[in-house]
Amino acid sequence: MTAPLDLTDLSSLPLDLARPRLVQPGLLPVVPGHERYWVRPGGVTALELESGDELTVVDRFGAQAAELTVLGNGGEDFSALGLRADAPATVLGSLTEGSAFDNEQVARVVTALALRGLRPDAAHGVRLFGGWSPAGSRETFTAQRPVTAVVGNPTWAMNFEEQNPPSDLMIEVQRADPYRPREIELPPPLAEPVLDVRIDHSTAIGYEVKKGDYIQIIDVAGRQCSDFLAFDARALQEGRELGLDASTTRHIVGQAYAQPGLHGKFYNQDMDPLVSIIRDTVGRHDAFTPACNAKYYEDFGYPGHVNCTDNFNGQLKRYSVAARKSWPALNLFYNTMFDEHNMLVFDEPWSRPGDYVMMQAQQDLVCASSACPDDIDPSNGWVPTDIHLRVYSSERKFSMAITHRTNPDSVPKLTRETAFHERTSALTKQFTEYRNFWLPTHYDGYGPKAEYWACREKAAVMDLSPLRKFEVIGPDAEALLQYCMTRNIRKLSEGQVVYTAICNDTGGMIDDATVFRCSDTNFRVIPGEDYTGEWMRQVATERGLDRVWIKDSTDQLHNIAVQGPASRDILRDLIWTPPHQPDFDSVTWFRFTIGRIGDHQGTPVIVSRTGYSGELGYELFCHPSHANAVWDAVWEAGQPHGLTPLGLDALDMLRIESGLVFAGYDFDDQIDPFEAGVGFTVPLKTKEDDFSGRDALLRRKANPQRRMVGLELAGNEPAGHGDTVHVGRFQVGVVTSATRSPVLRKNIALCRMMVEHAEVGAEVEIGKLDGQQKRIPATVVATPFYDPKKEKPRS
Template sequence: MIGTELSDPLARRRYQGLKSSRPMAVDVRWGEAGRISVRAGSILSITNVDGGGVAWVTTLGPEARQFSAAALDLGAAAEVTLDPESFDAREMAGLAASRDSSLEGATGCKIFDAETEAGELFVTKVLEDATLFVIAPVSREFLSVGGGGRFAVRVQPPAGGSSDVILPDPLGKVVDEWRVSRGTALAYELKRGQFVQVIDVEGQQCSDFMAMRASSLDAGVERFIDSTVSRTMARNAYPSPGLHDKFFDQDIRPLLSVRQDTVGRHDTFALACTARGYEERGFPGHLNCSDNISAAFDPYGIQARKAWPAINFFFNSWIDQADHRIASDEAWSRPGDHVVMEALTDLVCVSTACPDDVDPINGWNPTDIHVRIYEEDSSITHSVSWRANPEDAEQLTRHSAFHPRTSKLTTSFHVARSLWMPVHFDATGTVEEYWACKKAATIQDMSGLRKFDVVGPDAVELLQHCMTRDVAKLSQHRGFYALMCDARGSVLDDGTLFRLEDTAFRWCCGSDNSALHLREQAEALGLDVRVLSLGDRVQNLAIQGPKSRDILREVVFTQPSRPALDNLKWFGFTVARLHDRDGPMFMLCRTGFTGELGYEIFCDRNDAVEIWDGLMAAGEKHGLTPMGSAALDPLRLEAGLMIAGAEFGPDSDAMESGLGFAVDFKKPAFIGREALERNATAPRRKLVGLKFTGMEAPHHGDPIFVGREQVGVVTSGAMSHELGHAIAMARVAIECAETGGTLEVGRLDGHMKRLPATVVDLPFIDPKREKARA
């Protein structure tokens, strides 16, 4: 065995001789308790990113049974009793239970209050090794009055002396673990059902991985990960957890399944580095992973190879779309990033710590890799890493609060920002869900939507400056669709703005960059306003279809001071409760993204399951059907509803994206107005609808031609089940945008196949939005 085995349990957490000790980071969102390991002498800094949010800190030392802030140097800071009902306390409760304790009587210290300014920093010293929790409690009335917050936690290990690096906390019960020193390889056995975790200790370090089927080795045959077979079975260049997550051998039998991936960029094309590769570049005798793999595999009787195929974790490579060459650059991985895989059969594996110091892939500085093996019944969540912004600490995708119900109905999920969302449901499928929305009603988990509260005396002034609609005309309990544009008139984000109170608004949108943009503008203008992130604390459902109002009538209770359900007009909202005055609270909005009559519900994650159950029970006799994201795409396309990354983005302005209806030139100045006014009078491109005679739908990015000349591009395409043929939205030259004109969509590189189409007005169905306004 080549590598360093760590048998001492205490040594499994700290390792000597590393070149640097980098800060650890975690972001804590509203209603959460962020965990991070700290050691004596470290400097703890916590930034109130949004401002205005309350934050508590508490710790649990190695021998302690009760939570307190004893491990931190807080001086005379006021002690508070923690309220587990105000945040997600499950992890803390589990840790307390492992010490034969509970959260009852747990204390901490308040470090931020509701008056704290955005960007304010709290810094203290860690007095002893401990597990630290930073808690962002919620207010109980946030659905009606607003709230939110986010805190960035950074821990700088002590300077000088030991430069230990603390590895990420184990994900389950560790069976064994080893250190793979830089420039070496380690072979090990993995039993069916066990998990292997490959950890990049210091960041930007690549690790080749190969696995052999043990039963085949016993029969004298070598069967191992085959990249070509794996890509073919996955129907994608990069395996992705939750969608196409398996590695196969030459007999098309699965070997491993990816369970967690905190990076998302790995090489699945090239070989492990070879002696020949270094020789031809002028580095004879250079250490290489292929020789290291052969040496590590030798005790198992595996044939040596001069060049080993491998999956190279953390190796940042891609295929250039212009010339189809394999390109690479510095790895994206950061300290503690990892990949976790489940063994689907007994395996003999090898992991390397790549010795390449002549390329950017390891940042020209090879370091160590760490390997952990977990037992079969480990409850490691299925997730990938997600960062709203590059500077944020990573967070693993997780299930929405409705998952206990949706997971019983489907196993098909995809990533929507930080959450897993259903694609379709097993009992119905996409087409049936589509028709349910047209003829009865559907319920869809839309919790991946971003939600921000904009509160303060200058909230209106900020939103007037940043939004394309006249915010001053918006009444309480009303909302509208609006855009945020840059100075070029390009759409930064779109969404719905609701007015909760005179100085409190809720912005429901698609991108976390909305909040960054609003905060930057508020600072530049010197405005007294806070932009608060609601994070995943607020979950939401879409109830859409002609029977949606009938279903809601059976479960919605509103106080006399709030608008009644039947009085809500399009884009109106109310604050309601389920069944009666004692039921869970939710915000009910007459909005949606299907073109049908519909509503959206925003609720506390703690109430999500009860609200789902109440709606499903009331909707049974009305044909209420769970719907996934696949059915939503043709519905929104028929309704002529645009999405980011398709109809609008940085390469087109709001007018070219078909969003001129959401731009109010009568209001005072707003960002992008000059560019939009200029482009409105002399447009060069226009968003149009395309109607096809057949059922073959074009794809996003397909070129549009008149003869040999490309005149536009498809932004979205789908099969319309109601119309009986394919439809698409496309951005075309203004000279070719006349209704009734004929264009051709190019397939097979745009030349070998053409799909004739007729230019039509948008939307394709219900041009006056009579269904939604019903």
């Protein structure tokens, strides 16, 4: 078992305190001496404790064991926490297996054990929780003397029918001396750095980087701007200053600033790339304004104020770079934006302690980085702090990633590859970040149109693994889902799936989801967002439903969809089911079965008659370790039927034609299911039990103001998300999704329209430019545009 170690995450812990005047989640603790850390499944977290410090281990989601090892100067010292070892430390024992030992963080733990004369495979521990421990279970220990506490989190592969995936543990530490000065702990190096230097606040440094090397710029305390300059080193030797150019970069990448992915490079004036963005844990930067300069402070009445431009001039002098009064820079962690009046505005940065940006040099470079001294406005949160710089050799490779946080103070998660990436990446290089995973936009050698037609006429296979999965299990599971979901979950039969809206108390849609009923007490909820799981846990607590476990199984279940008229023929001879499960041909629309690929010894899968294409189709769920086997079997079986891979671009055409809504485009928490066109998910007359948003939805349905309608556009110019829809001068609607329909040979759009203009046949105009100077005539039509009776998926 490979067990990567999860490094600590330090942030504020919400407590029952008087509400502060300003809420700033994700920064340093609001309670003196209180710290919080996380332990991922298969990982360990080590903490140094002083005498009197309190350590609390929390099984936040329930049914998750923990292993606690206590180390003193002479070896194991469990009595320091009032404990006796009762089991082997299995997680520690696994640290030297496979590639885990190559992990810098793991090496630190192994070294700490070695200094005490211990081997990981000989370590002991105290087992906490496990079995069916309630969500939120916690055990607290007080250190009698200085020790190192190591918390391990056992992991395993989830069994489909047991529905008990491993989950995170949380550690809380309350220091006995909360005011003892403690240096903010940086994230450990991602590899052995060739340069590792602190940039003190209000200073800058110049440095050289070789082509291919990686530059990691870390915000130490959070909310601190760091200006970055880079020059082509060879051009400097020739007397030419070719540095980062924001205008050229925006022209080439089509974005305000480069981000990890296809459009991830910053260019110079000659349109040559200088750096490529590899990782970005913040996502908000500035490429519009120069580094701060003397004139900026002088104009505010602060003559002589230290500034980044003068600091850069001093550092770059030795590289024969001419001094300037203002330097155009990439302002990392600086939070600027243009408002609706096209005015440039800014606020405090989004960065938290330890956030970073990693870039790879595309040429030999001369670089300069600053820790901005601005203390007269919010650009550094009013208090300038340090920046840390690390440079790594080109010999090391790092995954490309953006950070996702469920909540502002959540543990950051880097974009990851799905379990099917090895197969999809062999077919295309066109990937985009989609809900914290890399997914293909389209496939090389096919293209969106070919992929679309394959799905409409033959069959296509697509990776849908980013869909979130939550196992909701226990005696109170049905009661919880009956309240959280708009659909009547009590009527859901075992082996049945239902599509539902999920609403807040105002009737706005938090998310949509499919719900699988696995047994009387076991359900699988598949929404789009991580927050849906957090919200269900919150509801369970508020309603006193303490016999339900909501466990995230996204990393235990990855899935592909096989869609199209030939999908049944492709899978019929491929899926074997045991006698106690429905056979493949019995799986009708919105039903599922559990089976295997080939025969009783084949790869285990869950097969559901669901999809997002408007065609006959199925989804196959498997453990990530089986993904290649599942893909290969489907791909081989599909070749005689013309099976084609399908990316997000083609999927968007398919789902819009079929009137299928998409979160963030067609609905959000301000839009109710009726306005989003999924009012059929709200059985107000037949569902007698109360559910979240019911009262608000009763009022909204009785007094509708907007409806989701279809639009057919005249001519060949397309609409886009957010385009305004007008009758005369006044706006009556907004385009939520739009595409060119290959099968209809027309431009079409989904539109949220005022009810006065929502009747089929109504004539409207889609506004372009400012909404007034250019109009596209359009007609309201019924949806879905394609197969309005859904005869194809039902077939």
